[in-house]
Amino acid sequence: EDKVVQSPLSLVVHEGDTVTLNCSYEVTNFRSLLWYKQEKKAPTFLFMLTSSGIEKKSGRLSSILDKKELFSILNITATQTGDSAVYLCAVETNFGNEKLTFGTGTRLTIIP
Amino acid sequence: DTAVSQTPKYLVTQMGNDKSIKCEQNLGHDTMYWYKQDSKKFLKIMFSYNNKELIINETVPNRFSPKSPDKAHLNLHINSLELGDSAVYFCASSHRLFGETQYFGPGTRLLVL
Numbered sequence: 017e018d019k020v021v022q023s024p025l026s027l028v029v030h031e032g033d034t035v036t037l038n039c040s041y042e043v044t045n046f047r048s049l050l051w052y053k054q055e056k057k058a059p060t061f062l063f064m065l066t067s068s069g070i071e072k073k074s075g076r077l078s079s080i081l082d083k084k085e086l087f088s089i090l091n092i093t094a095t096q097t098g099d100s101a102v103y104l105c106a107v108e109t110n111f112g113n114e115k116l117t118f119g120t121g122t123r124l125t126i127i128p
Numbered sequence: 129d130t131a132v133s134q135t136p137k138y139l140v141t142q143m144g145n146d147k148s149i150k151c152e153q154n155l156g157h158d159t160m161y162w163y164k165q166d167s168k169k170f171l172k173i174m175f176s177y178n179n180k181e182l183i184i185n186e187t188v189p190n191r192f193s194p195k196s197p198d199k200a201h202l203n204l205h206i207n208s209l210e211l212g213d214s215a216v217y218f219c220a221s222s223h224r225l226f227g228e229t230q231y232f233g234p235g236t237r238l239l240v241l
Contacts, residue, residue, distance in 0.1 A: 054229070
């Protein structure tokens with residue numbers, strides 16, 4: 017059974033800190049890994065990663081994938097209170113097993 | 129011990145047909161959702177039910193009708209399917225509306241020919 021595990025489950029830091037969120041996976045026929053940010057609304061798409069070692073960056077957020085060790089990290093630098101959310105990792109598979117398996121998320125709380 | 133399950137996993141059908149996708153959660157959650165994932169991987173919310181009551185109904189064609197027979201089930205019925213309905217549909221659940229992490233089902237890949 018495909019599995020996506022995120023850690024930590026929750027994280028509380030002060031504004032300005034840098035955080036690293038982890039996502040590890042065990043799936044058959046990996047296609048891509050997706051990161052979403054979920055506030056009190058539908059999840060917002062952040063990144064899609066398909067290749068190892070290539071960093072994707074958007075402002076203070078960045079993410080990288082390691083297909084050999086089967087994990088991805090999401091970094092947020094100089095955190096702001098608006099970064100408080102649940103961050104979801106999901107892995108896409110293909111070749112007859114197309115699906116998206118979500119992790120249970122990391123709840124990030126930024127204290128002013 | 130699947131938390132959120134959807135059936136079917138794949139659905140291939142002709143334009144004009146009517147089809148249903150079923151969703152069940154065994155987490156004891158009060159809120160369930162239907163999302164449509166577009167080709168850019170964005171998740172667009174379609175509907176949300178809380179305790180069998182419809183609370184979110186985004187701009188979705190009337191051809192889409194959700195039905196929640198009980199708290200643990202939220203089904204999606206689609207009438208007169210169109211080519212543009214082809215997508216992956218995800219069901220999710222949470223304890224309360226957008227209050228905390230949503231648990232997603234595996235998705236139903238719909239292809240309309």
